[in-house]
Amino acid sequence: MTTLTPARALVLLWSGITCLVVVAGGVLGALLGGWTASVLAGLSAGAVCLTGSVFVRRRVMTRFAVAEQEAMARGYAEGLSHGLLAVVAQYEAAVFPMSAGGVTAEERLARRGAAYRIAAEAALPTPVRVAAAAALAALDEADPRRSRDAIGRLFSAVNPGTGGSAE
Structure with missing residues (x-):
């Protein structure tokens, strides 16, 4: 058919x-x-x-x-936003590993680079880009509380209909 x-x-x-x-x-x-x-x-x-x-x-x-x-542009931006959220979560796992020495310095730098590359994409919506910048800055400073709050705001920016944080 x-x-x-x-x-x-x-x-x-x-x-x-x-x-x-x-x-x-x-x-x-x-x-x-x-x-x-x-x-x-x-x-x-x-x-x-x-x-x-x-x-x-x-x-x-x-x-x-x-x-x-227009639909393709919206879909691309939404997929890119979700990909950014996943890469930032991976960078967070590299900054705050579950065990001491669980992540090498090279792996942490690689995850940081991937997160920054996706966060720099022009197709990202502005609220997601701003929230990602705050989350990456907090992760770079290795501040657990500030990082958790910033990633929660990034989650809310990527998923505006949820009304909550990732916790």
Whole structure:
């Protein structure tokens, strides 16, 4: 079965509408003037409907394209925000390891670099970028309380509908 894209859906919709308009024109023509008027009314109504569909299709497809681009941008920014949250959590685990000597200095620097690279992405929403900067600054200072609060604010910025922190 063929995938139902917006363009295909629009063609199917206008095909159905055109068929209905042809039938309605034919019925109206038959009621008003017989078979000849029925055929002429049906064909002319169908031609007008097809002409209108050409003009409408161009406008609708432009709107579909704009809406698709906006949705892609929102999805990319949301995915990037969640990725940032995960990388900051990994950096937090490197700053405050569960056991002494559990993380090497190289691993900590690698996780820090990854967190800073993602936090510098231009596609991130401003509230997420600001919260990430605060969280990374707190982690760089290795202040557990301030880091926990800043990461909670980052979680709330990434997931605005939750209303709480990550705890």
